[in-house]
Amino acid sequence: MDSYRVDIQSILEVLAETIAVSDDLVFDTFEVGTEVFKPTGPAHFDITLTNTGAAIIGMGKVRLPVLATCARCLAEFPTEIDAEVDGFYVMRGRDVDLPEEQQVEYIDSEYRVDLLPSIMAALVVEAPFAPLHDENCAGMCANCGADLNEGPCGCETSVDDLHPFAGLKDLLGDDAGHGD
Ligand SMILES: [Zn+2]
Ligand SMILES: [Zn+2]
Numbered sequence: 001m002d003s004y005r006v007d008i009q010s011i012l013e014v015l016a017e018t019i020a021v022s023d024d025l026v027f028d029t030f031e032v033g034t035e036v037f038k039p040t041g042p043a044h045f046d047i048t049l050t051n052t053g054a055a056i057i058g059m060g061k062v063r064l065p066v067l068a069t070c071a072r073c074l075a076e077f078p079t080e081i082d083a084e085v086d087g088f089y090v091m092r093g094r095d096v097d098l099p100e101e102q103q104v105e106y107i108d109s110e111y112r113v114d115l116l117p118s119i120m121a122a123l124v125v126e127a128p129f130a131p132l133h134d135e136n137c138a139g140m141c142a143n144c145g146a147d148l149n150e151g152p153c154g155c156e157t158s159v160d161d162l163h164p165f166a167g168l169k170d171l172l173g174d175d176a177g178h179g180d
Contacts, residue, residue: 001025004116004119006112006115007110008051012051016050016051020046020047021115022047024042024044030123035129037064037067038066038076040065041064041065043064045060046060047062049087055089056113059086060085068131070133077133083125086122091106105117141153
């Protein structure tokens with residue numbers, strides 16, 4: 001899907017007039033940086049477009065059910081990305097007086113606005129960074145890769161062997177016994 005265009009001609013000349021749009025968008029995958037989320041259903045959105053005079057604004061919500069991958073144990077778990085959509089659309093050439101930080105999109109030559117960029121931007125902002133399947137996830141053993149949520153693995157007793165200076169004690173011991 002490249003765009004989701006809505007005809008706003010009916011409200012373009014009428015102050016405070018609105019158009020409500022609700023629909024489902026199907027994504028095969030949803031990626032944010034290196035994080036990959038697998039959609040388990042469509043992204044449902046409810047957005048109201050309003051003519052505020054200076055612009056057409058689009059306000060609403062979008063919710064995308066996904067499988068996320070736990071950052072600690074790598075288990076996939078179901079979650080939802082809930083986001084507030086905030087779109088701002090102007091006729092080309094009419095954005096000269098707007099504050100620089102205002103994200104602006106243009107009403108196209110057929111008097112349509114594209115809702116997809118603001119929906120995607122909202123989902124990206126709310127997508128969890130380093131998601132955890134549980135706040136107390138015990139993660140994986142760095143040595144054997146066992147899922148420590150299922151109980152301790154056999155490595156825990158030999159954790160000293162993994163310490164980079166584990167061999168130092170033996171070296172010092174040898175030196176101490178090397179007197180003449
Ligand atoms: Zn986990
Ligand atoms: Zn282990």
